[in-house]
Amino acid sequence: MRRITWIIVLSLMLGPLQANAEPSPETEEIRNFLTELYRARSEFLIRDVPIDSFYFDKVPTSQQALVLQKKRKAYFQAWADKRDIRFHAAEGTLKISRIKPAGSLVKVSLVHRLKVTYSYAQGSEAPAAFGLGTRHVLTLKRENGQLRVLKEWYLDPLEIDSDDVSLHRSSFLWNPKPGTESLKLDPVPKSPRKKRYNRQKAVAYADKYAGSAWGAGNDNRYNPKYRDYTGIGGDCTNFASQVIGDPDEGGGLPMTHAWRYSSGNGSRAWVSTDAFKSFLLYSGYGKVVGSGTFDQIVRGPSAPGIWSKVQPGDLIAYMYKNDVDHFAVIVGKDERGLPLINCHTTDRYHVPFDLGWENYTQYVLIHIVD
DSSP: OOOHHHHHHHHHHHHHHOOSSSOOOOHHHHHHHHHHHHHHHHHHTTSSOGGGGGGGOHHHHHEEEEHHHHHHHHHHHHHHHHHHEEEEEEEEEEEEEEEEEEEEEEEEEEEEEEEEEEEEETTTTTOEEEEEEEEEEEEEEETTEEEEEEEEEEOOOOEGGGGGGGEOOOOOOOOOOOOOSSSSSOOOOOOSSSOOOOOHHHHHHHTTTTTSSSOOOOOOOOOTTTTOGOOOOOOSHHHHHHHHHHHSSSHHHHOOOOOOOEEEOHHHHHOOHHHHHHHHHHSSEEEEEEEEEIIIIIISSTHHHHHHTOTTEEEEEEEEEEEEEEEEEEEEETTSHHHHHHEEETTEEETTTTTTOOOOOOEEEEEOOO
């Protein structure tokens, strides 16, 4: 799929994050340009500030990059209106891994960490904050002594159609063909003396290893014990499995033959969305406590009963045309009792669970059985 292709391209182009050599006046100028570019773009999401001057007027690739920013803003505002939310600030920081000048062109690889402060328009609590993390590959061009964006690629959690208050369907996931592993017959270890699942540790793990998103721990890096599947389709299910199953820092659910991580790789049920969902339900590790579109689970008649059964440390499966598209970990609730989530690939930290998804997305709320 197109988005999976871009994941691979980004992974190859970004490579491991490396410190640059001693900065030169030229690289300092480039860094200053990038800092101002992303500062302006962050603020542009929530208020009207000019950003057109960072782009070329009549260059298609540059204008495409600018149009994407305007679509992101339109979506962000439409989503906030739908959710009765107002934004107070949007501030980002950069981690630049590569600056490579070549004549009038400059190749850049970086990670942008965005912090958004917000509150409900009719709320009573102090403003809260969530974090997003995105990996970018840019080409800048110098013309008449001035740098501008020539083109840019990145995985965007807000690449959307604002008329639908939606994100293009997120094909971030690795979904290989079904294997021969049995999910129904796999024995599940149980302890009669204590709970199998430590949800407090699971939430702490999700916060520590939420990756490049603002707010995450571990110096914004994934847990090095596990392979990063971003470059081969997506890391969201691998992350959810780690959260509930890591024996040292996570929730500690016992691994099984079908659902396991060993020898540097996860099993199909560990890393594949649909197989992971099937394993959770067949094994008894999880049970569905609610499902439906946003309107159905938030505004429908059964909504109060649904949310009373959801706890931090539970999971959300995001469905599109009867396939699981994505997994996220519930790490808390906002003042209206709706989930805040962490996830990988487009790294998120304490983000409202529906940000970046379509009106017709089906949310499956899975309670992890203690």
